[in-house]
Amino acid sequence: MKMRTTPQLEARLIAGMFNRNKKAQSELYAYCSRYFWASYRGIFFADEETATEIFQNTFIAFWENIERRKIYASEDRVMGKNDEPLSGSILTYFMGIARIKYLEWVREHPSYADPETEMGRKVKEEGFDAQQYINMLYDSEDNKMLDIIADVISHMSERCSEILSKFYYEEKDLDTILLEIPTIDSKNALKTKKHKCMEALRTSAKNIYHNYLNS
Template sequence: MWGFKSYTDEFYILEIQKENMKVINHFHTYCRDYFRKTYKKLFQEENLEDDFFQESFVKLWKEIRRCSIFVQNNQIYKRNAAGEINLLKCSLRTYLIDITKNDYNQYLRKKEVSARDMKQLLNSKMSEADVTTHTEDLKSKIVSECVKNLPDSCYKIISLFYYEQKNYDEIMEMSDNYTSKDALKTRKYKCMEQLQKRIEEKFNMYNLKPYLHERGNFK
């Protein structure tokens, strides 16, 4: 039986580089359970924490796979974007959670900017003749902002599928985050549910009629 406290970060890194799925899944569960227990209350919106954690885990996995994080002489090093190599001064779990928190803070900052822009649009003076145009502009802006403020993985899927008109096979070729077309379809479905919920909440806030979406309708 796997014991969560029995493995060193050096062991995790070496086994992840070997694509040992048993170890990868073990490390994922170990970090995810701690994250849920410790940081769930930080998230203002329900069910977002797992999305952000999963995206951060993929980022860490990629860093280890391309040896940006590696083990040498029983020490863990990190190579930054400039190619400089330094000791990793925290545990892998702490590093992963820092990525998650930083991504979420960026998401919150984007939401704050979007809210200010929306308020300015609502408070702008306009004539009666501009009401219809204003309403459609507001709807389009809400949809656009809701898409932009999705977690990165959802934003990429929806952008590729709706904006760039890519099919599932093309998206699979452009991403290594999905093991099958069914997994991608499931993820897209969940992303669309999340997006629709956000759009409906915003529309209700501004007393707008429902927005009927079809492929290619996000502009």
């Protein structure tokens, strides 16, 4: 879903949330809610009750990040890591948290994992621990892993870089990506390619991060 956003609007909402302005808090909640409910099916599979739980947990974590000044408003911009402006909107940031909350839910409810998704397949077939995936993608201390992942993706093959960027950063679903990459002839072929790209990304990122920790 595309929403018209402005840095000034988002900065006002973040500042209002931090300052406990009731009107801004309600507005931010509605702003995130509209985007979540229009977008989540393109990111993960969950029934409405589960999605509601994920949304509520995501909003709480989002609020905590604002309270802790992990993101904050300054001069009509929303700032984040290293006191730099967010690279995307707060909606993209919010959905990043939602992904983590979904992975946590899958880890706690493995029987509900959808075998059509990479996470679901690993849970059902390999006893995959979702927490390992979370730790790999999101380093809670300095987000170093996120930097590593972005760098690895930029140096992968053109096709892998294109698929992973569209899926994880542009938040496009597989059907949309298939339309945008006509040289891939089926959704199953796209799934297979994305899986192989993700495995390569995971291996490279883990090795680089391991060297970073031991340097």
